[in-house]
Amino acid sequence: xxxxxxxxxxxxxxxxxxxxxxxxxxxxxxxxxxxxxxxxxxxxxxxxxxxxxxxxxxxxxxxxxxxxxxxxxxxxxxxxxxxxxxxxxxxxxxxxxxxxxxxxxxxxxxxxxxxxxxxxxxxxxxxxxxxxxxxxxxxxxxxxxxxxxxxxxxxxxxxxxxxxxxxxxxxxxxxxxxxxxxxxxxxxxxxxxxxxxxxxxxxxxxxxxxxxxxxxxxxxxxxxxxxxxx
Numbered sequence: 001x002x003x004x005x006x007x008x009x010x011x012x013x014x015x016x017x018x019x020x021x022x023x024x025x026x027x028x029x030x031x032x033x034x035x036x037x038x039x040x041x042x043x044x045x046x047x048x049x050x051x052x053x054x055x056x057x058x059x060x061x062x063x064x065x066x067x068x069x070x071x072x073x074x075x076x077x078x079x080x081x082x083x084x085x086x087x088x089x090x091x092x093x094x095x096x097x098x099x100x101x102x103x104x105x106x107x108x109x110x111x112x113x114x115x116x117x118x119x120x121x122x123x124x125x126x127x128x129x130x131x132x133x134x135x136x137x138x139x140x141x142x143x144x145x146x147x148x149x150x151x152x153x154x155x156x157x158x159x160x161x162x163x164x165x166x167x168x169x170x171x172x173x174x175x176x177x178x179x180x181x182x183x184x185x186x187x188x189x190x191x192x193x194x195x196x197x198x199x200x201x202x203x204x205x206x207x208x209x210x211x212x213x214x215x216x217x218x219x220x221x222x223x224x225x226x227x228x229x230x
Contacts, residue, residue, distance in 0.1 A: 029083035029195075035097030039081045044096060047077050051114050059229050066229065067219045071163045073114050075176055079186055082110065082196045087188045092121075096196075103172050104131065106188040106196060107165060111135075116228050128167025129214045135165065136216030137223055144213040152213055153183050153201050162219035168210035175201060175215060 029039075051073050058069050081096040091100030094109060101109065104124035108131075112120045123131045132141060142159065144152045156164070157177055164175040166185075173187025183201040191206060201207055218224050 029080075029197075034084050035081075039083075039097065041095050041098065044081045047081070048113055048115075051077060055115065055229065063222060063225070066225050067162065070114075070225065070228065071176070071219050074110060074163060074174070075186075078110050078113050079174075079196075079198065082106065082188075083198060085188070085196045087190055087194045087196070089190070091188070092124075101188050101196065103188045103190070104128070107131070107172055107174065114228070117230070128172040131172065132165050132167055132214060132216035135224060136218055136221050140217045140221045142215055144215070146211050147213065149204070149208040150202060152207070156201075156215060157181060157183060159215075159217060160220070162217055164215045164217045164219075167212070167214045168206065169212045171206060171210065 035041075054069070055073075058066055061069070082101070085093070085096050085098075086100040087102070088100030089102055091102045092105050092109075093099030093101050102124065104126070105120070108118055108120040108124040111118050118135075123134060126134070142156075144155055147155065156175060159177070161177045161179045164177070166173055166175050171187065171190070173185060176184040176186060178184065184198055185201040185204045185207060186196075186198045187206070188196045189206060207213075
């Protein structure tokens with residue numbers, strides 16, 4: 001009996017240590033129970049309802065306020081629910097934490113979640129640049145093909161704070177330029193840990209190995225915002 005208690009105490013200690021390390025690395029969504037206790041489907045539904053209600057009050061706001069509301073709605077309200085959701089090439093789930101989600105479907109599903117008028121399935125199956133061009137005006141789209149990772153990140157940051165959709169060789173996701181030189185890559189990753197993650201763009205293997213990079217700045221595009229607020 002004593003040996004079993006000692007084993008259980010050691011196991012709990014190990015789990016707590018792993019949880020602390022994941023939390024310190026901003027990977028708390030990999031801790032067991034993340035979707036069961038914290039970011040639950042019920043809370044997700046309530047969050048989406050709150051976004052829809054607040055959006056009504058932003059219809060007559062100025063462009064800057066609408067831009068801020070878009071970025072906040074996705075990065076602060078919607079994305080956290082999706083972190084840790086399993087990746088699968090054919091994943092199409094509408095519920096974070098349940099089933100799996102492919103990279104293209106992650107982008108279109110989160111836009112649909114905030115009530116953006118979008119053909120979720122059709123665009124998720126498109127080549128990434130085609131999807132971006134369907135959403136963003138040409139003057140807010142830039143190519144960084146053949147550019148190494150750090151110069152790419154620096155070049156992207158020169159386009160200013162905000163939220164971007166990025167298309168890669170065989171992948172897509174979001175880039176969030178937070179300000180103060182911080183750039184986050186939010187995507188459903190087909191590499192370890194094979195789930196939706198929020199990582200430092202400068203450390204992303206996925207970004208580094210892709211020679212093709214096209215970005216569209218959705219938060220700057222007044223037509224994108226107009227469609228959202230219609």
